Amino acid sequence: MPARPQLDAQWSKRRTEKNRRLDLVRHMANGAVLPTGDIVAVLEALIAPGDRVVLEGNNQKQADFLSRSLAQVNPAKVNQLHLIMPSVSRPEHLDLFERGIARKLDFAYAGAQSLRISQFLKDGLLEVGAIHTYIELYARLYVDLTPNVVLVAGFKADRQGNLYTGSSTEDTPALVEAAAFRDGIVIAQVNEIVDDPADLPRVDIPGSWIDFVVQADKPFFLEPLFTRDPRLIKPVHVLMAMMAIRGVYERHQVQSLNHGIGFNTAAIELILPTYGEKLGLKGKICKNWTLNPHPTLIPAIETGWVESVHCFGGELGMENYVAARPDVFFTGKDGSMRSNRAFCQLAGQYAVDLFIGSTLQMDGLGNSSTVTRGRLAGFGGAPNMGHDPRGRRHASPAWLDLIETDDPLARGKKLVVQMVETFQGGGQPTIVETLDAVEVGRESGMPIAPVMIYGDDVTHVLTEEGIAYLYKARSLEERKAMLAAVAGVTPIGMTHDPANTAHLRQEGLIALPEDMGVNRSEATRSLLAAKSVADLVTWSDGLYEPPAKFRSW
Amino acid sequence: MPARPQLDAQWSKRRTEKNRRLDLVRHMANGAVLPTGDIVAVLEALIAPGDRVVLEGNNQKQADFLSRSLAQVNPAKVNQLHLIMPSVSRPEHLDLFERGIARKLDFAYAGAQSLRISQFLKDGLLEVGAIHTYIELYARLYVDLTPNVVLVAGFKADRQGNLYTGSSTEDTPALVEAAAFRDGIVIAQVNEIVDDPADLPRVDIPGSWIDFVVQADKPFFLEPLFTRDPRLIKPVHVLMAMMAIRGVYERHQVQSLNHGIGFNTAAIELILPTYGEKLGLKGKICKNWTLNPHPTLIPAIETGWVESVHCFGGELGMENYVAARPDVFFTGKDGSMRSNRAFCQLAGQYAVDLFIGSTLQMDGLGNSSTVTRGRLAGFGGAPNMGHDPRGRRHASPAWLDLIETDDPLARGKKLVVQMVETFQGGGQPTIVETLDAVEVGRESGMPIAPVMIYGDDVTHVLTEEGIAYLYKARSLEERKAMLAAVAGVTPIGMTHDPANTAHLRQEGLIALPEDMGVNRSEATRSLLAAKSVADLVTWSDGLYEPPAKFRSW
Structure with a gap:
């Protein structure tokens, strides 16, 4: 075999960086539970400029407490984010671009926000990576779009982060897995945190895949998109x-x-x-x-x-x-x-x-x-x-x-x-x-x-x-x-x-x-x-x- | 609206049948844990003739304790099974057909067993539904091939059935989900059962998706299929x-x-x-x-x-x-x-x-x-x-x-x-x-x-x-x-x-x-x-x- 080249000793840069960030917020958290009121400061600590961030906007379920909070971070601290979203559906999703917090967007669907995306693109506020079909977008999370941070929504969690999504599991498992298993950071907003794991109706996503849960200020928004009168x-x-x-x-x-x-x-x-x-x-x-x-x-x-x-x-x-x-x-x-x-x-x-x-x-x-x-x-x-x-x-x-x-x-x-x-x-x-x-x-x-x-x-x-x-x-x-x-x-x-x-x-x-x-x-x-x-x-x-x-x- | 027809009151036949079967074996189990030595009797109780059974034979990981045990059931009790297998790779997979326990096979890959499948097909011992590509086969589990029973392998489990698959997670989550969420029965063989959930390195599949775990007589077989000298x-x-x-x-x-x-x-x-x-x-x-x-x-x-x-x-x-x-x-x-x-x-x-x-x-x-x-x-x-x-x-x-x-x-x-x-x-x-x-x-x-x-x-x-x-x-x-x-x-x-x-x-x-x-x-x-x-x-x-x-x- 040829002479062995000098190897880079660092094979776990992602893990080191993740731990560095987690350490910044541990004092604010109670184990896996983040206090609702500190979420903006937590996001400023956990998200770095230029990060790839998956923000859960789905057809129905919206991680809207997290998206509203992300829109409140200081753009001097958090900016140039590359947002990856199955569905762009809420006004604050676009506010992120208007405020300079996000710069690039890869997505699959935009309903009510389709006019504004088009306008922002024209105005140079937003750069579109590509428009995808849903599972093509998930697929890229495992290849060339692995996220640094994933922000999702669930119905209930226990204090270990075990997540019950309720009937709108939707895209959540596919989004979480890509970060949980490549040293990305996963934060889930939930409507309720229970003390006893036995009080979760079931576990949809194991706590060992989740870094933090946070109780939202109000239940996540669900869009009744498939109801026809x-x-x-x-x-x-x-x-x-x-x-x-x-x-x-x-x-x-x-x-x-x-x-x-x-x-x-x-x-x-x-x-x-x-x-x-x-x-x-x-x-x-x-x-x-x-x-x-x-x-x-x-x-x-x-x-x-x-x-x-x-x-x-x-x-x-x-x-x-x-x-x-x-x-x-x-x-x-x-x-x-x-x-x-x-x-x-x-x-x-x-x-x-x-x-x-x-x-x-x-x-x-x-x-x-x-x-x-x-x-x-x-x-x-x-x-x-x-x-x-x-x-x-x-x-x-x-x-x-x-x-x-x-x-x-x-x-x-x-x-x-x-x-x-x-x-x-x-x-x-x-x-x-x-x-x-x-x-x-x-x-x-x-x-x-x-x-x-x-x-x-x-x-x-x-x-x-x-x-x-x-x-x-x-x-x-x-x-x-x-x-x-x-x-x-x-x-x-x-x-x-x-x-x-x-x-x-x-x-x-x-x-x-x-x-x-x-x-x-x-x-x-x-x-x-x-x-x-x-x-x-x-x-x-x-x-x-x-x-x-x-x-x- | 037209006169409302007389409705069938039974909308949960699958759940009733599952519970009926589970009741037959509860006395043998310690919560979610089945005793290794009783597995043949358990399978005879939990599986009914004609059932659709997913048996985890993957490219690498083999639920071989469960497949060997299934091959030992009494064909007078369990027969005419419709087996669904990503990969048919072990001799006992074909023994199931020879003994009349199974009748129909839907699969994606057969390596060492490809000659015997061909021979059995000719001899009328086996009927092939179709040959699939892997994810096509998983996809059908959610449409027209929903399983009654799923038999899989993991590395470790706790007594609640939380499963650690180790690095060969492979097909397991896709197979389990189809049964866990449509009143099918899920049994996982593991190499080791730990008393304290904290002793699981991580959870790959939540215990609420699994009905029973059983410690195998020996660690599951792994095929080193991708090693080239x-x-x-x-x-x-x-x-x-x-x-x-x-x-x-x-x-x-x-x-x-x-x-x-x-x-x-x-x-x-x-x-x-x-x-x-x-x-x-x-x-x-x-x-x-x-x-x-x-x-x-x-x-x-x-x-x-x-x-x-x-x-x-x-x-x-x-x-x-x-x-x-x-x-x-x-x-x-x-x-x-x-x-x-x-x-x-x-x-x-x-x-x-x-x-x-x-x-x-x-x-x-x-x-x-x-x-x-x-x-x-x-x-x-x-x-x-x-x-x-x-x-x-x-x-x-x-x-x-x-x-x-x-x-x-x-x-x-x-x-x-x-x-x-x-x-x-x-x-x-x-x-x-x-x-x-x-x-x-x-x-x-x-x-x-x-x-x-x-x-x-x-x-x-x-x-x-x-x-x-x-x-x-x-x-x-x-x-x-x-x-x-x-x-x-x-x-x-x-x-x-x-x-x-x-x-x-x-x-x-x-x-x-x-x-x-x-x-x-x-x-x-x-x-x-x-x-x-x-x-x-x-x-x-x-x-x-x-x-x-x-x-x-």
Whole structure:
């Protein structure tokens, strides 16, 4: 062997640095418990300029006591942070950039803050590393984005730091593990600290992974992101839902699936017990779900359609209902739900037949994005679930049904359905010539255009006009023609020659409602198993407790 | 709303059944602790015919006390089990089928047992659900394969069932969670039970997820699967490793990567400190790894090439070395490694630039399989890491470097490299006209041929002849020609017209060693930073303690 080079003796710089920081705050802490009132000073001691900091903003659960406290640190002491956040959702998340505490952002989703991110980017207050899909962001925590500090939220902790997350476990385990096992610092805010470990309903994250817990000034904020009021479901949603059931779910025997947010998919959930029942499909389709606990799924659960639901996160108001249906939902020994976004995204990627989603803009090839001019909304889980997972090797009837060749090496395909009305409210076409994302990406200096779902991953486009079976397209030209044929009077739809419709229908490349046996006149709100939030409460035997803003009946 | 149908009052059948079974064995247990000697009777009580049972056979760690005990149950009481196993690796795993205790198998990998699985399948003793990639199998545990019983292995437990897995955490958390949170039964065998929870080095899995722990009759078996003796590395491996470094890693600026098992990749690891150093590549390539703790990576770590390694599992003998390098490896507060196959596979899928692997057979389009006649070896992690993850949205230099168009919506690509000698030992060609897998799949009635990595996912094929840059192919014909040009004198190589070579080289579609500045005469064993296992021990300052079978120096 060659002469052994002089080795660097320091193989534990991270551990030394962590211990140095912990020593700075030990006098303020009582073991693993930090005093609520000192949190700003503690953060100033534990976080160094330029640190990679994971701040738990999720779809639902927000470590908001910690984010509000971080926004109060002295920017002369703590600055230039590289924030890593699954979901940027609270005003103080952006205040961190305005105050110069944070500089760079890697994230997956931004809802209400998407306009402000876009503005800050333009103003040079913020630098975007990349927009990710959730599990891609977690994955990088174990490779090139290992965090120095992780700030998360739980429901209860004991004095050893054992953490009970309640039903919104969500992203927490994936975020904590990356720091806990690479000498990062983990701080969890909790609503309550119990003296006796036996008073924790269960342990979701062991205390040996957590450095400090701190009781928040008020319970963490939960966003009821997946609650859709059935009163806002229109007949066109019902028509599209009928087409989804007949033209996609029944046709391909879709047994496992994911639904996104939206009135379209809420309509599907609400007509399973009526329209689906009439078609005799119960037990044949839609059995295993990866899904947040959508209130609109209650009637389908109550009527026996649903064998299992694994959840990304919780949903405010659904706690008691979920706990009362353990055969369907994943719950712990204590009875409350365990959600887990990492595993649910994995399940939604590799183990389900179908993803069905919606978008703000789609082009003539089926590429879509929620990034539009002035809005950097991010992608969330859509890219992960809205593509054909090419590492999949097990078959299912739906997956096999999409094989279109005799090639002995042919494999099946995941169903990726885009379900969109051709026009948005306000008369904006959904189906456009060019995505705004192309221009936004160029202007912002992104290395690639921020596309949410790529057209070549989309197998079906479903509009109020009909379904384009894109997976059957034999050429790019044919693909365009099929999509245009169901694009209504949008700019893309106007490129369609109506004389070609009969041919496309005959070839089975597109289907109109009548081709699937869907009767337009049946498409009314009377098909909805629940027409209001109040109806959902009734279906749940009073177990579902809707948040105040949905209690308007 | 429609008249509410009569609801089934039973929403907790799984919990009731679990409690019924637990009650049968409580008198044998001391709280959560089962007596070692009664384990067969306990398994007969806790497992019912037809149950879905996850049995932890991993790449390394084996719940072998539990598998040996399960093989001893009375088949009249326990039979027709549906076994779900990441890795089928021990003789008793197959004995379960021979004795009629198990009937159906869903798995990801089978090493030493691949011949017997194939034989049992033929004999009708065993039915294969599907062959999976690891995280696909975990994913199904949360959708359509939720287990009734999960049998796992840990290092130590306390009397509340809190589990310390040691450095081979591997698949355990992903397997346990699926049962713990859906009223399945979880039993963990451990090497030692401690009375005082404080005597656990750390908690990897909380006791509230575990129903019973049992002290095994002897420590669980660990398979040193990733140890390669440098003495068996031949000059041809060194030549191929030089090409990989110059023609792939340097060329595309590969900073994060995964290496599989094999002498080819071991050679790459061992020439980084010599050949890579001479080329001035340190700090520019190969910084972040997703990898088992390969002993052959020690010299590269010691010379400062490696920033981080996240591990799927542990490797026997590497425990002390890993613990002494916490800046590089993921370790807990107790100092020992934390591996996690689910997260490492996620990282290897979504967060690294490159996967490089090998195979037993590859066809002229680059499709490959380890399933050959009479051998059902399974896929392990290869399909997951050996494809372009189409949900990825962040860029890296290597990923962007594979874009070949001006399309404004173009995205980058993961590098998927197949590194194979054109012939196997014994004169069998590696590159063949048709994969055995096609025939095996047909004969076994599989719904699709058991392909490990699909040709259209492969971006580079590297043989001792040169590199085919398949991602540049503009047509299927060109792709075939490129692969044939580096296929030597295999049947596929013989289809290559040597007159075409100059053209392919000129177009940059293939490269021979001289095209990459690789000097064949330098390709000797003297480039290896360690030439034996003893050398690796020396590099490690005596921290690496090779298993007995590698101590032959």
